[in-house]
Amino acid sequence: MIQAFGLTSNPRKGLPPVVDDVSFEARAGRVTALLGGEGVGKTTVLRLMLELQHGRGATYFRGRPLHRIDHPSREVGVLLGDVPGHPARTVRGHLRMLCAAAGVPVRRADEVLEVVGLVSLRDERLGTLARGMDRRLGLACALLPDPHTLVLDEPFDALSARESNWLYGTLRAHASQGGTVLLTVTDPKEAAATADQVVTLEQGRIVADQEAADFARTRLRPRVAVRSPHATRLAALLTKEARTAHRSVEVVREDGNRLSVYGSTCADIGETAFRHSVLVHQLADEVGDMGPGAGAGSDTGAGIGTDSRRSGREEIHSGSELPGAPAASVSNLIPTATPRGAVPAQEAAPAREGDAAVRETVPSHDDHDISDTGALPTHGAQAPGRASGGTEGAGVPRPTGRVDPVVSSPLPPPSRPAPHPLPSTPHPTPTTPRSHDALPDLPPPISVRPAPSPLRPLRYELRRAAGIGTGFLTAGAVLVVSALTAVVMARIGHTPQARLLAAWPRELPLPPAAIGAGLLGALAFGDEFRHPALAADRGTVPRRLGLLTAKLLVSAATALFLAALTVGCDAEVLYLVYGREVAQVPEGWLSLGASWFALVVGCAWAGVLAAGIFRSTTAGLAAVVAVPVVVVPLVQKVWEGPSVRTAAGFPMRVREVLLAQWPFGGERYLDAAAKVIAQPVGSALTLSLTALLCAYLLTSVRSRVR
Template sequence: MIQAFGLTSNPRKELPPAVDDVSFEARAGHVTTLLGAPAAGKTTALRLMLELQQGRGLTYFRGRPLHRIAHPSREVGVLLGDVPGHPARSVRGHLRMLCAAAGVPVRRADEVLEVVGLVSLRDERLGTLSRGMDRRLGLACALLADPHTLVLDDPADGLSARESRWLHGVLRAHATQGGTVLLTTADPKEAARTADRVITLERGRLVADQEAADFARTRLRPRVAVRTPHAARLAALLAKEARTAQRSVEIVREEGNRLAVYGSTCADVGELAFRHGILVHQLADEIGDMGPGAPAAKEPDPPQPAVQGTAPAHDTARPFVYSPATGRPSVYSPATGRACVDSPATGRACVDSPATGRACVDSPATGRPSVDSATTDRTSADAPAASPPAQTQPDVRPRQPPRPSGPRPLAPLPSLPPPISVRPAPSPLRPLRYELRRAAGVGTGFLIGAAVLVVSALTAVLLARIGHTPQPRLLAAWPRELPLPPAALGAGLLGALAFGDEFRHPALAADRGTVPRRLGLLAAKLLVSGGTALLLALLTLGCDAEVLYLVYGRELAQVPADWLALSASWIGLVVGCAWAGVLAAGVFRSASAGFAAVVAVPVIVVPLVQKAVEGAAVRTAAGFPLRVREVLLTQWPFGGERWLAAAARLVAQPVGGALTLSLTALLCAYLLTTLRSRAR
């Protein structure tokens, strides 16, 4: 159950808020629809409920606000806009990554793919999916963790009639099993046909909160949909007859040969068309719009099997056939081979094709059709209303094959993925699995690494040709004119993409739309980015040394004498840049901002640190390791004082000190934002 209280968005300069004091409930076991024209505030209301937008109000999901739920994706399945994912990631890889993020078994990805019908497209990239397939994948992402509540923003937008019926059937099945479904739409007919409760928004305010039946009765207008090649003539005749009878009839000429007649009935329109010899291709009762300003009516859907919980589709091609027995027009359906004849005595009588010799008569007393056989004596009171097939149907319709007797069963509800049970306790390996699948699911990291190796090797060859470059800088391909070597810049970019890429393509849409600020996830990202940076640093040194050896010989590829200290400094620089990118992207929610923070370390922070170090000082930190050993009164194992001295020298360097300072500041900022999000 969803309970929303006083949802109000922040004012927009001189404009009123997009949502102003909206309160409603969405009960479990029901499909609730937020209805409104574009810019009515539907999407803003959902974003306020999911705490994705600043504003006032409170929303409870089964009695708890979203930020108080330990695992939001297991409680709320969300689809806002397009599927949130990197366009280069495969369908199955995206779902497997979300399985690791939500803590559900990886086999769940294949289960939901089978339910939404995307098994054959599991290796396709997200960027190549059509609109309909994108909607199916979005529903699969929402159902992945078996949530109780589904919150969907216009899920049928851009879908065909068949795909829309499938989607609403799945949502109805979820509600039938006790779940809560909340979706938005701009089509009032769709809301009346598929929802149990309709909540109408207009200009950010709540206009009505009604049951679907009351909504269709009070806010929608019934109409007769007519399709005929003589639409103009029929419209003129209907208007003339309405003036003669002094009745209020509204006739709207829609696109094509379609008329919408308000204030009349199918019988009156059909009789008028028959008397004047007008051919009619469609005649059906429909739910009309909400008056002026409502969305344009959509094309009628083709005949489809009835689905439990949804309204049956109208027959779209019914030519008129005259019945001599009743003197009234009947409607023949080629799809069923039956003609329906209006009878004043019984209401309606349906006569089957001559091949079956059966008549189905609606009885006003029972409200159910009675079935007569051609071989029995028809003594029922309703029998005279049904004309013999030879008299009722002229020889203009095709022969139909016999149909089985008895009522046609309803189509079953669409199947849902089976329920799953997950471990309530968080696993420390779950964020690590998620991060590994996120990093390896697209080729961006591999391309960046290959580009770094190529640029670094070319830079090393060019520096060796120019000369006047020290051996350590030559192996690192770090000219003095650049703030950082290519390996450090590449590691910083990979670290920035670890968070920034998810904010551009949110992977955890159910977890408040962005990556949750959890220390376990941060530790996993730091571990993976650090390992990637370490591998990149070692590969860069190896490639540079090998290229220098191949081009210039062994002299330039020799290992320096103090290789241990230089290696520690080199690894610390590359790994520190990667971590700075991760933290900066997590704080600023942008990959470009994270990479800019990495570049700002040598450009802005290093000069400040140099000025602070080169300034006048009365005392220095010489002998720091010895004094620490004296304080601890213990011997450093494995020559620990040497490692401590090397670390102190690394931090004392301008770049090392600036990087350490930046990492400390970014980590504090990240922790501060984490505490703020948890305190909300």
């Protein structure tokens, strides 16, 4: 269950808040729709619920706020916009990386791929997926940790009818097992056809919180869609006959040759057209929007303030049915705005009463498209974490074939009676039989939750780094540039052997290997914020110490490998071009090698920490370059500046104090480390890493406090 209390966004520049005091409940075993036009604050509500945006109010997921849940992804599956992932990563690689982050078995990726129908596209890149396939992948990412709750923002946006039906069936199957589904929609008919509960939002406030049956009865009404090349003449005839018969009929002239007739039937309109020899191309029952806010701001469902878009609108009322009567008493007679586009009869909205679903045959040119309701296939045992509300997942039907998009109770028992029609009413609301192909079962529940493992972030980081070719291309570019630089330096001469093998000219602040290692380190966190696979929104990458440790370990290993490979390639190229005397190993190679590896690893760590703090790859690389350009001169100036007393001989005294008592010759290694740190670049890099680490820890603490 989701419980939202007083959600209010922070106002900006004197403007009223986008969302103001929004409170509602989304119960388990049900699909809840948050309905509203563009710009009314639906997405803001979701962001406030998920703590992605600052504001007031509280949201509880099964009694706990999101920041109090140890593993939020296992409780709430989120889909906001496009799938956040690197466009060069494969579908299967992306899911396997998320498996490592969530601590679920890697086979889970193949299970959800089979469920969402992406097995044939598992080797496709994320950047090449179409909109419908991207929606499927987003749902796969949400279902991967087997969450209890699904929170989806406009999941049906830009989907075809077939894909919408598939997505509807999957969401209904999740709810039928006791899960909670909350989604945002813009079209009132889509809300009535999809949800069990509809929460209507206008100008950042809730104006209605209704069961789907009540919503369909009070906010939608039937109409007849007519297409005729003589639409103007037919409208005049219908108006004249309605006035003569003292019937309340509203005729709305839509774009082109289309009419929307309220208060009449297909039979009456057809007879009128036949008597006056008017050619009719379409005659079908539909539903139209009704009342303030019913689809406001939507092209498919016009609401309040949309009457100005009509042309040729005519209204006729009998003497006892006054236009000014209260909406509650003459709700089916009030002229309201209607959608501009034609909607087929099969896309009408549903009507529900209690726990019973209503199906009414709608006249249409495609009568063969309307079939009986199919049973929902069982899914087996109930998934852990979906037992909220005391519901059982075993034996609960799931959609196969044609499905009625209505489940009014939180979770219907297996012995639920068959659907029965409601008593006849003067203005019945037509229903919408959704249809889609047979769906595979949801992925099996994860019965055993693995305990937190220190290797989980390490596995994630390894899959993240190896899943795309950026690291390999960077390493290749570093080797080529380093080899060419070494050849040019050897040709010029007057270069020490150590700098020659490292390809480090005195004119450059850092060698190519150190810059490349810093770039790879910056990408480790920069890609997290640019393509936030671990979060639903930019800037919400978790700052846990386990993730930082994994990135530092992987970047250090990568830097060591790159440093060794660079020296080896430079030596080999110099041997091939100039001979053995240029590629000789310099004296004191042990201390020089330690300094070299420490420099490259330090640059990689500086890139990781700076990118994690400033949330940018560019900032991480800039921090690496700033060490020799800015920090080294400052350290030298402070160290050698005029003062009464100086710290000359400080490294030697440290070695005398700390290294005298070390057994087994350990003082030699510490002495080598002290020499590295005592160098200008080493001391500056040590100072920079210390400052960056403290800043990262401070930002981590602040994010947890919030």
